[in-house]
Amino acid sequence: MKQKVLKNKYEELIKVAELATGRKETISLLHKAESIRSKITKKIRYNCNKCNGYGYRRTSIDGAKTCLNCFGKGYILNNLTKKSD
Numbered sequence: 877m878k879q880k881v882l883k884n885k886y887e888e889l890i891k892v893a894e895l896a897t898g899r900k901e902t903i904s905l906l907h908k909a910e911s912i913r914s915k916i917t918k919k920i921r922y923n924c925n926k927c928n929g930y931g932y933r934r935t936s937i938d939g940a941k942t943c944l945n946c947f948g949k950g951y952i953l954n955n956l957t958k959k960s961d
């Protein structure tokens with residue numbers, strides 16, 4: 877339940893940040909959003925199933941490629957996909 881509240885708050889902050897006109901204002905909103913996001917992601921992040929949480933995938937004996945499923949982070953977020961328009 878608390879997670880959901882945080883997530884709503886996060887999404888709201890992002891929305892407000894998108895609408896904010898001042899640069900300082902936007903940045904401070906994004907900082908707030910980021911601190912909330914870090915609280916959420918601790919709880920709802922999962923190891924990437926393509927790279928098993930390493931963030932990269934072996935392509936050959938001495939080659940590795942950044943995993944594009946998780947963009948090198950090694951984990952994916954549940955239900956926190958960024959909306960694009």
Ligand SMILES: [Zn+2]
Pocket residue numbers: 924925926927928929930931932943944945946947948950951
């Ligand atoms: Zn991955």
